[in-house]
Amino acid sequence: MDVRLLEATDDPEELICRAARNDYMSEFVADQTFPETMAEIDGETTREKQETLISHLLDHGHFGPFEHPHATFAIEGVSRSCMAQLTRHRHVSFDVQSMRYVSFDHVDPDAVREGELVVFPPSATDPDWVGRNQKTGQVDEETVEKREEIFADTVADAVESYQELLELGMPPEDARFVLPIGTKVNIVMTMNARMLMHVADMRAAADAQWEIRGMTEDVLDLAAEWCPITFEHYEEHMRNRKNRLSP
Ligand SMILES: Cc1cc2nc3c(=O)[nH]c(=O)nc-3n(C[C@H](O)[C@H](O)[C@H](O)COP(=O)(O)OP(=O)(O)OC[C@H]3O[C@@H](n4cnc5c(N)ncnc54)[C@H](O)[C@@H]3O)c2cc1C
Incomplete structure (x- = not known):
């Protein structure tokens, strides 16, 4: 960000x-x-x-x-989830990067696993992270590695599917429906x-x-x-x- x-x-x-x-x-x-x-x-x-x-x-x-x-203010690389929260404020004026006109057909799904295009929440990689509604968040290294793997695989698969849909001629405004809420904007x-x-x-x-x-x-x-x-x-x-x- x-x-x-x-x-x-x-x-x-x-x-x-x-x-x-x-x-x-x-x-x-x-x-x-x-x-x-x-x-x-x-x-x-x-x-x-x-x-x-x-x-x-x-x-x-x-x-x-x-x-x-x-x-x-110009803000780079927050998730669409963060955007949804921010844009609830009715007295703020916004311009938001369009997913109809900006397509992510050039993004390498392997780079997505490294945090490009989709925001990785700290809880996907930090064994000590405690969420807002959790009394304790601590898990062992193995568990957090599994979390990171599932998270990275899921978002990379979604980006790959999105790119396949574009190749099959689906317009970006419709293909984007498969992208995760963590997609950066x-x-x-x-x-x-x-x-x-x-x-x-x-x-x-x-x-x-x-x-x-x-x-x-x-x-x-x-x-x-x-x-x-x-x-x-x-x-x-x-x-x-x-x-x-x-x-
Ligand atoms: C921790 C947290 C959790 C949240 N969880 C949820 C959730 O689960 N679901 C959900 O829908 N939202 C949720 N929200 C969003 C929240 O309810 C507000 O909609 C959002 O933060 C916008 O703030 P605001 O209501 O102060 O309005 P703003 O649009 O920021 O307006 C500023 C102020 O102007 C006044 N105002 C603006 N419009 C009106 C109006 N129509 N009538 C009367 N007064 C007005 C109010 O005094 C308001 O506080 C959450 C917010 C936070 C911080």
């Missing part, structure tokens, strides 16, 4: 602060410089003033201003900072599946570089709170 920031609002935290200050000023925000907009906020420097205002907004549930800055997704916190609340949590959790942790790392005051506050004060609804 590879997650990268493709494009994002420049200076997102200036935008958040401008939007929030708009709510409490008689002046027109577009007529003011940023320092003028922030003049009444506590803090020595502009950065300190931004920290004061952004923390206040987050602590008081004033989340609207966080809907203005957007970020677009590339996604582009865009969301605002408020939604990013909401997705993180749900998908970086301990009860989320390992794959979407790993993806969301990568997104959060990128968000912390893009929008540092907001996501530092989120990490320290919001991430593990109870009874969250949104974000």
Whole structure:
């Protein structure tokens, strides 16, 4: 899996602060410089003033201003299972690699056994892996080797069957029905900072599946570089709170 920031609002935290200050000023925000907009906020420097205002907004549930800055992420090589979970979030915009137009006729089924084209869950190869609903997951080496063999054979067979169906003239949009749910897909997704916190609340949590959790942790790392005051506050004060609804 590879997650990268493709494009994002420049200076997102200036935008958040401008939007929030708009709510409490008689002046027109577009007529003011940023320092003028922030003049009444506590803090020595502009950065300190931004920290004061952004923390206040987050602590008081004033989340609207966080809907203005957007970020677009490119995600390579997650499973279609992970995609199904991710695309449940209705305020995120997606582009998903098509299996109608991209066919996998060139993939060597032996390479599929090595993890190309289909995601191998850690439980297929790690004897110490404990699943979400298991009290203990530990098995001996022999058992996990058997698991890996069955998993690798099954997905390689599926890819081979898919390629045979293409050769027999079946259109890719129909032949894909035999491919596993672990088949890799590339996604582009865009969301605002408020939604990013909401997705993180749900998908970086301990009860989320390992794959979407790993993806969301990568997104959060990128968000912390893009929008540092907001996501530092989120990490320290919001991430593990109870009874969250949104974000
Ligand atoms: C660990 C885990 C297990 C899950 N298991 C299942 C499962 O077994 N089956 C299953 O179907 N789903 C499952 N889900 C998906 C989950 O139920 C949500 O559908 C999904 O996470 C989208 O999040 P959301 O509901 O917050 O909506 P989003 O689309 O992310 O919307 C964000 C927020 O906007 C508001 N909102 C959006 N649309 C509406 C609306 N129509 N009405 C009212 N408010 C709205 C809500 O406040 C919502 O929280 C699971 C999720 C997790 C994290």
